[in-house]
Amino acid sequence: MTAMAWLAVAIFAAAYVLIATEWVHRLAAALGGAALMLLLGITDAEHAFFSEHAGIDWNVIVLLLGMMLIVSVLKRTGLFEYLAIWSAKKARGKPFRVMVILVVVTAVASAALDNVTTVLLVAPVTFLVCARIGVPAAPFLIAEVLASNIGGAATLVGDPPNIIIASRADLGFNDFLVHMAPLVAVVLVVYVGLCRWLFRDAFRVDSAEAADRAAEVATLNEREAIRNPRLLIVSLIVLGLVLAAFVLHTVLHLEPAVIAIVGGLGLLALSRLEPGEVVKDVEWPTLAFFAGLFVMVGGLVSTGVIDQLATAASEAVEGRLGLASMVLLWASAGLSAIVDNIPYVATVSPIVAELVTNAGGHQSAQVLWWSLAIGADFGGNATAIGASANVVALGLAERAGKPISFWQFTRYGLIVTVITIALAVPYLWLRYL
Structure with a gap:
């Protein structure tokens, strides 16, 4: 590797250590690393701001912004309070039942929508329902984020790497x-x-207190939570149109980012709300963190670091489909834990395409694509910055005054990732190899 490549690795590694140890705020670490790469010429403005493969992924940023606007308007209707009371009543105030309901809903919704959108919609409900039943919100939010990355893997639109x-x-x-x-x-x-x-510690509550809270929850009327029926109807219509357009985006020839921002701005216009108040709820620090992360990863791409790693791996396993599949599965999971899985997949997919071509385009070689998808989607669970949904959730938790540390998330994510990837091994081997 060149001197610039080694410098890019050093800056990225230093920023990652700062994010992981939380010696400085993750936003400062990401933007500081991006600034260094720009100042030292590792990447430049053209690559950082305009390159499709080595710069900020504006599709992700704009998609998040559009969905955050929709969620901000929805918050003012009382819908989240309604859902919080409904789910608490269905679970009869029992913490584990609440978690199961939220986890299953999140996973299914992530397959139908996408995992980032689902986290944006479910997180406010989680904070409210946890307050109702008297349990800490962090374990429930972490469980939902992990479920969103699992559920999102099921469909083309569920997780950005799949697209x-x-x-x-x-x-x-x-x-x-x-x-x-x-x-x-x-x-x-x-x-x-x-x-x-x-998450067994989150379910340990005083039995008498739990009984009192369950009785209190049973007396609540969720319909009373709806504060603005007109705005709720308008918001649900717009959200429904946005979700339908997501599913049909290949037919409509519209990018998901375009659909999201048009929906967000359209709902803002129809809501009759003060735009400044709605925009305040946008997670600007989260969007800025993504921008910094994309610039740093772009520096690794521009200097050829990620490409060299991927090429070396492909050369080592070329011609051995089973070995290639397993290496790709585990390597994708490991690298997606370190680098956000969106830029990782964008970088590695050309290498996989070459491997499939070298295999003569045989149908069995398609297993390499599924190995990449599973590794990247499930591997995104491993750390707090492995997937877009993780970063968004941490931003929402911090804004709600219930911050989740890098290692608090990662200690659960690593276990889930190892187990889910291990389950994928016999599935891939028996079905394709």
């Missing part, structure tokens, strides 16, 4: 349903059982 893979491999919506959804269904069942052990 990149589908475009490069010429795969359709039904391809992901057929090949990914069966594994996700099994993994989700295992994960729900795993939650009982992983």
